[in-house]
Amino acid sequence: MKQKLLNNTEAIAIGFMAVLALVTGGWNTIVCAVIAGLLIGLSANQNRDGIIRAGVLGAIASIITAIMGYIFNSWVSTLPGVDNQAPDHLTAYPLILAVVIGTITSLVVAWIHSIHEEARRKQAFLIFMVVCAVIFPFFDQCPTLAWNGPISIANPTVGCTTSKALLWVNAVIVTMIFALQALGLNIVAGYAGLLDLGYVAFFAIGAYTMGFLNSDHLVAQDTFLKTQFGFWLVVWGSAAAAAFFGLLLGAPTLPLRGDYLAIVTLGFGEIIPIAAKNLAEVRIFEPISLFINQLFSKADAQSLDRMQNAEAFLKNTLCLIGCDPTRPFDFTAGTKGISPISPPVFGNILGIPKIYAFVNGDYIPWYFLALVLLAGSAFFIFRLRDSRVGRAWVSMREDELAANAMGIDIVRTKLLAFIIGAMFSGFAGAFYASYVSFIEPGSFAFDISVTVLAMVILGGTGNITGVILGAFITRVVDLVVLERLKQLINGITEKVFFSGIDNPALVQFVQSIADATAYKVMLFGLILVVMMKVRPQGLIPAETAAQKRKA
Amino acid sequence: MAQEVLLEAKGVTKRFGGLTAVNKVDFVIYKGMIAGLIGPNGAGKTTFFNNMTGLYTPTEGDFIFNGKPITGLKPHIIQDRGISRTFQNIRLFGQLSALENVLVGMHTRLNGTVFEAFFRPKRVIHEEKRAREKALDLLDFVGLGRDSAEMAARNLPYGFQRRLEIARALASDPKLLLLDEPTAGMNPQEKKELTELVDHLRKELGVTVLLIEHDMKVVMGISDRVSVLDHGEKIAEGLPKVVQANPKVIEAYLGTGAAAEGA
Amino acid sequence: MERALNSPVPLSKRFWPVFRTIAIVYVILLLGQQAGLEPGRIVREMIDNPVIIVQQLIVGLANAAIITIVALGYTMVYGIVESINFAHSSVFMLTTFVALLTMSWLVNAETKAPLWVAIVAFIPAMAAGGLINGLVERYAYRSLRKNAKIVGLIAGLGMDFVLQNIGLQIGAFGKLPNAYPNVEGIKFLKILGNQNASPKSFPAVNEFFSGPGIPVNVLEFIDPHATLRITPADLLVIITAVVLVFALNWFVKNTRSGKAMRAVAQNPAAASMMGIDVDRIINLTYVIGGALAGAAAVMFGVYNGTTSSSIGATTGLNSFTAAVLGGVGNIQGAALGAVFIGLLSSLSDQFISSRWTNAWVFMTLVLVMLIKPTGILGTEGGEKA
């Protein structure tokens, strides 16, 4: 049988990673080479020849990537406006490393892929992924930032706290937060088949719970709780709060038909930022006595400001929240947002001394915390899917009526999916709030719901690996590729076309039309439409996963 | 054959707007029998089934199962009480494997909760293991074989899908199994095999079966008693041979015009 | 009923719904205060300001007129394919730009426009709306109709985002005239402004046929000291809505295509057997829905004076709520629902809390779905007999 020179996956891997290397360059070339190697290894034939071929192809791909990286270093990074990430943009180290590591990756992955026994193959792959995940932040971050000479490892932490817009580690942490959300939405939309368009609401609730209970915001309030509760405690509270709101919204609306549910959740997602904006001055009285009081006793005092009457109110009504008339209770700090939110701390509780505290901007601990959270959640959801509950969800998605006839309580099962999905979003929100240390209503707009939905749909509804992959692709495109493209296009146009033109307005016009980041929303929209038309089951469909799993 | 009554329908009537789909049907099933329910297209057989299994609530009348009324209960509760069914146009969970389809059928007989799904205590591991073994046995029993257990249900051949649906319905150890046209769309050979399977069900699992069929050949071979519906009313009931010779039944099936222009 | 006698419902079960209702009302009152729901104050303010109530009713009706026309687009499409067209709100948003450009192009003064300009603007806006919606149907939805409903919904959502992004980027074209002094002549490009997302102003419609303007308050013709205000924009919007509702009703009842639309809505399979090209009729429905969105866009522009790429979401949610409230698939229902939503919004803006108006509309939506999911004029299972 004649073998094609390249199969589709390989061609895409090489092409896409080459472009990525061209636009990101520097040490990112290594990441690109590794991803290309990974994909090539995965698509190799499962035999000796396959491994060899993968090695050769991997080497070729890595060399192409390195050449692109070289072009970036020598030309792209000199364009005006392009973020000059690596101070050593002309050194050959990253390029040589890219070739070596990329080739090794494709060989190793192809070898793992060729292991016949399924259980062992999976184990090996898992180990490989763990090793990659553990090495990654050190590889990416320290050399990038602290490259002051040939031996950078000698002084590994210097510069690691420097913040750079295009840090992969930061991008990956944010990606993991979104992946966590996507996993939750996957339960709701992927397993149970409920289209939830207001998923960001639960993310916001989780984040605000964290912001409220784990910052100085609460301390400043007029309550007896003059303390911060700490990340480890509040993260559960966030999940519980999100789950509670999931129950509150889900209980009345889940019996509705699917598209009505979509609208109700959409509305809910719109309301939460409004609430966050407006819950800065909360004052709640017991309503019935308040009503009587307002209607009768104050008829004469209508011209007076309500504030002046507050004392009179208090005499006749039962005050619940915000009783001090000069200081109403502040839940969300309105549009100015809550900041700073405390990072996690080990120890410093119950008499145990403070062992270690996370620092915002020091990415590596955050990276591992996010990794553990994500891996734990994926593991949990995997077990859930493989249980009685998970089967009930999927059967309900496949055929609600038949599932009902097989003894599944539809409303209860839907509600369970909704609540657990909300819980994961709450988790993600809590982590997010603590990580960025600042939340405001604007961070929880509708487009987050759609981004997360795009992740689930791109990767493959109902498939954990697929969803995580979808999250990575969309976020990398969003945080890295689009940003780079914008710089690149601006740089090129400025250098090549506009160097002789003295018309700042025209330059401005072209730049705002060609601003790649401005088309982010369109890109996600197109992902949804194109995936629905071409491959509604996603890149890694759930079925192959079900078939792979052995009893 | 005079034994315990398993299910009794008393004057069940279902109206949709002005249309009376099922009209005052009385019906009794005894434990251990295979009861056939036949009738031409649109006679109200499936509507009767749907009333019994809780998809519809009867306009009038009651169903009494095992001595307790089940009228108007939700489908999942009725299934829990011990009535399980298949569907006229196969309704499997297409993306789930055959094995998982059967496991879903076992839903009400398992106890794992969300937390147990995560922590997997010994009890749940055992439960799952036993459930899987039982499901595989059931797949064997209906003739699916263990090789197809991991295949997605929608990729199974048609005849296997029918059998899988029966296995799924059996998974909850029902006292009464309702089969809605299990041989529809099959060729004579497949029909014969399926008929044998239904016979096996009763003999080996001791399940009581209520069978809706259009094809008289299938019903006559295995039913202990046959009831005939036409226009929502029960027009005949009794032993297959007797029913087959009933002129009302022949008329319902072959039509009334026979006398007019037959000669 | 017999069953109730056979198995008596325990007392606790009978009182549970009553108790639950009381509890829900109490919680709404308790939390509602924060969102402006203070019955005592509201009643008092209403008693004190009867004129404002009437004024807000007029405002509400004008809003209702716009909501009605957008809601018709939802309801017609829903009636025929039983699926929400998520992109509809963005089609509406895009057509507001078409209306803006037309009107700005037709008048020289950028601040004022005579009435005929607004009327002329209906043509391109409706054409653009119909075209966009028709294309979206043809290329995004048609091939997905045979799939599960959720597939179409997601595609619609995706299209919504694509269109919204286009709307956002339209603003960038405002920068072009600065770049080329020679395109200065194409005035309307300037109208789009310099910042992508900032609101763009419509010319104010305040005179007939460039002649002497009629007063801003129509009522001053009758009583020079009128305290109530009815503007020409109010009149234009309300009259247009009434005309469109009647025209659409007539179209659906009496024309060949209209009847075909009803036939497809009631039973697509049978319609196809009658020789109706179901795909074409569905496309036509989308085109009409889009054209209505275009009409609503002109009304919106004349009435509100500005537009931006973000107006789609709110108007969309209001209109969809109106459509559901009236009973989806029902033209009169959409109008009725819109009147309710319009009045609720304007009264809420005045008496409850303008910051929470959207939340109250959303609450209404949830309540309607809980109490009567089929809407006021909808019938149970009426779609397929």
Added chain:
Amino acid sequence: MAILELKNVHTYYGNIHALKGINLTVEEGEVVTLIGSNGAGKTTTLRTIQGLLKPREGSIKLNGEELTKLPPHDVVKRGVSQSPEGRLVFPRMSVKENLEMGAFQRNDKDGIAADMEKVFGLFPRMKERINQRAGTLSGGEQQMLAMGRALMAKPRVLLLDEPSMGLAPILVDLIFDIIRELHRQKTTILLVEQNARIALSVADRGYVLETGEIVLSGNAKDLAHNPEVEAAYLGGKAH
């Protein structure tokens, strides 16, 4: 030459092989019946002729013209219309509007008006209820409306799918009287029925369908007395 001709038609529902090579012909002015038990493929045959289902193999010709690739509305235009199983009238449209829908592909106003009168002649009851909503009609009236609606297309071949289904015997007789009347008027009809005796009583020729295949065919009178037909329905003897 036969006006309608099916040659080796194979139709699938997903993976289910529903029609396994159907061959049948209908001559001008003839009533041909297709009988068989439930699930035999009768309705599938009609849906395939109408273009609602695409055959994977085989050809369907109307007067020598290939119909196989045409969408349903073009098939109607060529002169094939049907009264579908379960009637499928438009419930929220009046009787008159329903009839108008039947003539959707025609443009001759006068012809349509004349045909409507003709339909009213066949079904006087439709004229009485001309403005009533079709959804409020009784089952028999809906059947009449469905047939009238199909006739409004002025078909060269009229497809009738289970006109007796769910009707009381007296109404069944009435409907079949009308079919006989149509036969007298030289309307070409392909009649699908599970009520075999009455179908064979009006038809010239008949085909017996079983699990997607034609197992018997011939003169209607002969078929009516053929014991195998009875066996196919009542399971008198094993196949």
